[in-house]
Amino acid sequence: MLLSIFLYNFMIRAFLIGALMALGTALISNYLVSSNQALIGDGLAHISFTGVVLGILLSNWPLLIAIPFSILAALVIRLLMRLKLEGDSAIGLVATFVMAIGFIIISLAKGFNKSVESMLVGSLFSTTWADVVIILIVVVILIIFILTSYRTLFSITFDNNYAKFNQIKVAFYDYSLTILTAVLVVIGVQTIGALLISAFIIFPAVSAGLVARSFKHMIFLSLIINLFVTLIGIFSAHYLLVPAGSLIIVFHGLLFIILYSYKKIARLE
Amino acid sequence: MVLKLTDVTVRFYETCVLKDISFSVNKGDYINIVGPNGSGKTTLIKVLTNLLTPTSGTVQFGNYRFGYVPQHLNKATFMPATVYEILKHSPQGKVTNEEIDVLLKQMDIFPLKHKKIKLLSGGESQRVYIIRALLSKPDVLILDEPTSALDYSFRNNFYQLIAELHRKGITIIHVTHDLTDGLRHGSKIIHLDHKILFSGNFDEYKAYQKKEGVH
Numbered sequence: 001m002l003l004s005i006f007l008y009n010f011m012i013r014a015f016l017i018g019a020l021m022a023l024g025t026a027l028i029s030n031y032l033v034s035s036n037q038a039l040i041g042d043g044l045a046h047i048s049f050t051g052v053v054l055g056i057l058l059s060n061w062p063l064l065i066a067i068p069f070s071i072l073a074a075l076v077i078r079l080l081m082r083l084k085l086e087g088d089s090a091i092g093l094v095a096t097f098v099m100a101i102g103f104i105i106i107s108l109a110k111g112f113n114k115s116v117e118s119m120l121v122g123s124l125f126s127t128t129w130a131d132v133v134i135i136l137i138v139v140v141i142l143i144i145f146i147l148t149s150y151r152t153l154f155s156i157t158f159d160n161n162y163a164k165f166n167q168i169k170v171a172f173y174d175y176s177l178t179i180l181t182a183v184l185v186v187i188g189v190q191t192i193g194a195l196l197i198s199a200f201i202i203f204p205a206v207s208a209g210l211v212a213r214s215f216k217h218m219i220f221l222s223l224i225i226n227l228f229v230t231l232i233g234i235f236s237a238h239y240l241l242v243p244a245g246s247l248i249i250v251f252h253g254l255l256f257i258i259l260y261s262y263k264k265i266a267r268l269e
Numbered sequence: 270m271v272l273k274l275t276d277v278t279v280r281f282y283e284t285c286v287l288k289d290i291s292f293s294v295n296k297g298d299y300i301n302i303v304g305p306n307g308s309g310k311t312t313l314i315k316v317l318t319n320l321l322t323p324t325s326g327t328v329q330f331g332n333y334r335f336g337y338v339p340q341h342l343n344k345a346t347f348m349p350a351t352v353y354e355i356l357k358h359s360p361q362g363k364v365t366n367e368e369i370d371v372l373l374k375q376m377d378i379f380p381l382k383h384k385k386i387k388l389l390s391g392g393e394s395q396r397v398y399i400i401r402a403l404l405s406k407p408d409v410l411i412l413d414e415p416t417s418a419l420d421y422s423f424r425n426n427f428y429q430l431i432a433e434l435h436r437k438g439i440t441i442i443h444v445t446h447d448l449t450d451g452l453r454h455g456s457k458i459i460h461l462d463h464k465i466l467f468s469g470n471f472d473e474y475k476a477y478q479k480k481e482g483v484h
């Protein structure tokens with residue numbers, strides 16, 4: 001029976017984490033993609049990889065080390081961006097530097113008992129209830145932050161300078177969004193994988209933006225798209241015996257191609 | 270006094286972009302600040318909008334509400350923001366739908382209310398940004414190269430619109446490289462090329478242009 005998979009706790013956790021990650025990343029996705037900062041997700045994923053490596057080596061609960069490590073690195077990236085080092089360059093510099101250190105640590109550490117491959121592509125089917133609780137807390141904080149700051153975040157995303165002119169504390173909102181992204185990405189590295197988590201931050205908004213009638217509509221569509229694709233991806237991955245994170249991204253890619261083609265054809269008409 | 274600049278100098282490393290700029294703006298003024306590309310106009314706008322602190326010199330702001338219409342319309346390339354969203358969520362404070370509708374009708378773009386800004390023409394989006402500035406009920410309006418995206422026929426309409434706002438009591442600070450008849454509306458012209466080369470009224474500026482060969 002198709003629904004028998006819900007008899008397994010690990011499958012329930014996979015669906016819960018998948019759904020929560022989908023909601024969280026879709027929300028952030030709209031702001032980062034709209035302000036041309038989508039690559040920050042990619043950079044943070046590289047950095048979080050090293051954070052998780054350190055966490056595994058130094059603690060029984062890797063997130064305890066990985067989360068503060070990634071937040072710190074995220075703040076360094078933001079600082080470099082504010083110091084007028086071009087955004088993409090700052091992200092590339094810090095991300096590759098920190099990830100390289102991660103690989104060196106793995107090669108030097110004796111008894112590193114987790115395969116690098118599993119960290120790069122993640123494993124949604126080997127999570128704990130503690131992971132579910134952590135991501136639930138992060139997503140709730142994120143939703144509260146976005147609901148209470150919707151107008152301000154909109155104005156900063158649309159016109160950063162105009163927001164500054166109107167005495168909006170742009171740096172506070174930039175740093176807050178980056179920290180929340182960093183925390184989501186760390187959890188995503190463990191579940192979706194370091195190489196794939198950034199796609200969660202890029203695809204939902206890009207696909208939704210192709211057909212959205214307004215920014216609000218884009219947020220709504222991105223949530224639906226990410227949730228739908230993630231749950232279908234996890235479900236299919238279980239039966240196809242492939243990594244769930246990878247299959248979700250493939251589905252995202254296919255959906256993007258369909259929406260992009262639809263938009264092009266509709267315009268031609 | 271709306272604002273007063275005293276010996277404002279801005280340096281970026283070895284380059285002196287603005288040197289010893291001093292002028293003041295009073296309530297009811299309509300000031301045109303003109304200069305060629307690369308003359309420091311954008312830097313001056315950043316100083317006037319308090320987005321940049323000068324290397325030396327002082328900028329004093331009077332107790333007035335400032336509105337700002339930016340040059341680069343800063344349309345986030347991907348963001349599907351609509352005209353209504355931009356006005357409703359503008360950062361200067363809450364505005365009502367009625368206030369937005371009244372200004373959209375006044376500016377003759379009410380039918381575009383739910384259109385995405387990136388699909389609007391230069392002239393249409395310029396009006397949206399003027400409305401955004403007006404929603405803060407400004408005493409002073411700072412305009413940064415507002416006609417750069419407009420073709421010649423729209424420029425005249427635009428200058429009439431700004432003159433109308435000036436007649437309603439709004440102090441205008443207009444920065445432009447457009448040396449056409451738009452300058453006629455102003456009460457004072459400042460010609461900038463890293464430093465102030467000229468300051469006076471329209472007729473005096475015409476004479477200055479003729480003498481110095483400025484076009």
